[in-house]
Amino acid sequence: MTKNFLKTWGFLLVLVTLIFNACSDKPKLDALDSIKQKGVVRIGVFSDKPPFGFVDSKGAYQGFDVYIAKRMAKDLLGDENKIEFVPVEASARVEFLKANKVDIIMANFTQTNERKEVVDFAKPYMKVALGVVSKNGMIKDIEELKDKTLIVNKGTTADFYFTKNYPNIKLLKFEQNTETFLALLNNRGEALAHDNTLLFAWAKQHPEFKVAITSLGDKDVIAPAIKKGNPKLLEWLNNEVQQLINEGFLKEAYKETLEPVYGSDIKSEEIVFE
Template identity: 55%
Template sequence: MNFWKRITMALCASVMAWTVSACTGHSDEKPDGSGDGDLYRTTDEIRADGTVRIGVFTDKNPFGYVDNNGEYQGYDVYFAERIAKDLGVTLEFVPTEAANRVEYLETGKVDIILANFTVTEERARKVDFALPYMKVSLGVVSPDHAVITTAEQLRDKTLIVVKGTTAETYFTENYPDVKLQKYDEYNEAYSALQDGRGDAFSTDNTEVLAWAMKNPGFTVGMEALGSVDQIAPAVTKGNTSLLNWINEEIVSLGEEQFFHAAYEATLADVYGTAAAAESIVVEGGVME
């Protein structure tokens, strides 16, 4: 039954789609505008078309967002603009969500995804990741008068974590003698830290850095702890020409310290100091 319903459904969908597109009159156009079977566009095809389509977030300040004047802004957007400039084409932003980034690439509706895309094994089976341009790990924030700078200092102290985060798993597995105080919500965890119910709070370093900037009296003593996640551009699986172009681009941008400039322009207001830049920015695709 289920099988037949699926078949019927697929049929209905394609018939409807075909009817409507036949009416609107652009039925034969492939997403890549070419006649070949692939859904993606090679670097040459993008150059010939004159427009590169890059998928970015529209509500993830400071990585990809739309400012009060309706302009795209952020660290990912800064890089996207440079890619378009170096390809010599105009840039078309495509608004994407965390839940549809893979689909956008698989259907060739965008050429590149630059949306704070963390490299994971599972995703790497579906899309091709280029070299990383950013990294995320854990950070630990504590009051100025008792700054925690090493994990050893946390021994027998109380560390605040949010349930279900990487921080919870990391400290449970690696530092069993740190007392964990667990909360459901971020704002509860931050209140607990402010009230002195714990000695420090740990979660993603970007998160604690941004919070410490807004809350004087607290310092991020450890900026990069635990396993490091890489953030990289992604292209459709098999689009080697574009993948190679992006990799070469990232390497050559490393020579001019482009991502440090991007950090200064987009992230410094939120995350602060140059030391923080070193725990977030990846230059030339090289992870230390």
């Protein structure tokens, strides 16, 4: 009886192992195929960073990144409404991709060597540099911030840049853009560092502040990002961005969302790839 019992359990163990191996050998579905199967694409965007990604008074997502994301959904799934916008903070963009909470990040994601090690960036669609805004433009040089407080967002290019290059500048960090700019308005720091494209727009609405340092460090680019290991989705995104450039769609997106904010101060070719 004991022998039969052991034989039965041995047989079951082999069977379970075979089933497990069969499941393990099943090829992993590329994110592109998964999106098409589900019929919806989840795109991570900012909810508090006008004019790039924000929620309007009616609860709808708006902004430059959102405008492009809708077109991507239309080209990918045939309908711009087959999209789920997922609000994301700057510091959580990588983790949202790794945890499969989103398929694509379109949240003003600056491409850096460090980030390229953990996510895949597609072809860039936007140009950017760091800028510094202060009251009446009183901070005109980085050296003027020595032993003073600079406000930044956690996990942004500004955060990494100043942490690495200027340890003598005290950084006051926040998760949300609304918190960051409110801190500046409340005089909790002498200046605020962020993407110059965002600062130009914000200073337009707050004329008592000026972006006296308009370009700092390297000129960077902003691109869609996806989780590593999805070559089909990456190839599709590269082709999509190139198509949008070729047909002038990025310039259209600029005119619809950014030009009303920037006015004639900035030309579209300074911001988007054309």
